[in-house]
Amino acid sequence: EPEVTQTPSHQVTQMGQEVILRCVPISNHLYFYWYRQILGQKVEFLVSFYNNEISEKSEIFDDQFSVERPDGSNFTLKIRSTKLEDSAMYFCASSERGEWEQFFGPGTRLTVL
Amino acid sequence: GEDVEQSLFLSVREGDSSVINCTYTDSSSTYLYWYKQEPGAGLQLLTYIFSNMDMKQDQRLTVLLNKKDKHLSLRIADTQTGDSAIYFCAEIVRDDKIIFGKGTRLHILP
Numbered sequence: 001e002p003e004v005t006q007t008p009s010h011q012v013t014q015m016g017q018e019v020i021l022r023c024v025p026i027s028n029h030l031y032f033y034w035y036r037q038i039l040g041q042k043v044e045f046l047v048s049f050y051n052n053e054i055s056e057k058s059e060i061f062d063d064q065f066s067v068e069r070p071d072g073s074n075f076t077l078k079i080r081s082t083k084l085e086d087s088a089m090y091f092c093a094s095s096e097r098g099e100w101e102q103f104f105g106p107g108t109r110l111t112v113l
Numbered sequence: 114g115e116d117v118e119q120s121l122f123l124s125v126r127e128g129d130s131s132v133i134n135c136t137y138t139d140s141s142s143t144y145l146y147w148y149k150q151e152p153g154a155g156l157q158l159l160t161y162i163f164s165n166m167d168m169k170q171d172q173r174l175t176v177l178l179n180k181k182d183k184h185l186s187l188r189i190a191d192t193q194t195g196d197s198a199i200y201f202c203a204e205i206v207r208d209d210k211i212i213f214g215k216g217t218r219l220h221i222l223p
Binding site for chain 1: 117148154155156157158161201203207209210211212213214215216
């Protein structure tokens, strides 16, 4: 069964460093999303992406964040200068037609020291 | 604004039924979901209900939707130890982003 994959599973970085989180959505999906979950809190929407541009973004998704689909298979989330409060689990999701079912990856745990 | 609320903990004896409740705010939501998250794992779509339905049954799972009260519940019959997880209630807003609750941690007592 096709699935969304994410790498790495755990990333540790120093405050102020740039990180890139990688996702490979399901191959025929056209809509892509990033969510994050700070430890013990709810899963929060960050951004949606379709047709090579951002469809919607939340207040959390400020200028430090960017997303890209550099090729036909990867979807990346870049944090330019990480802060301690960026420590969280980041989930990528994709859907075929932007409809009801979004398939989530296993997540990347980002730890900022 | 958009919000989903659910209780944080539920303890149930093995073999009993578990009922997890949730309230949401966006009356225009087309789909409402229950996701399951096991320790260290990602989010697994457990079940969903379309907003024009009142009830959906899927094996041991029963979802009840009260649109008037914006109340959603998940009943797990014959709860097993493998059901131990965090259950997230969620709604889709403007058919695009999913708004999640904080999750209910289901603990199974022997």
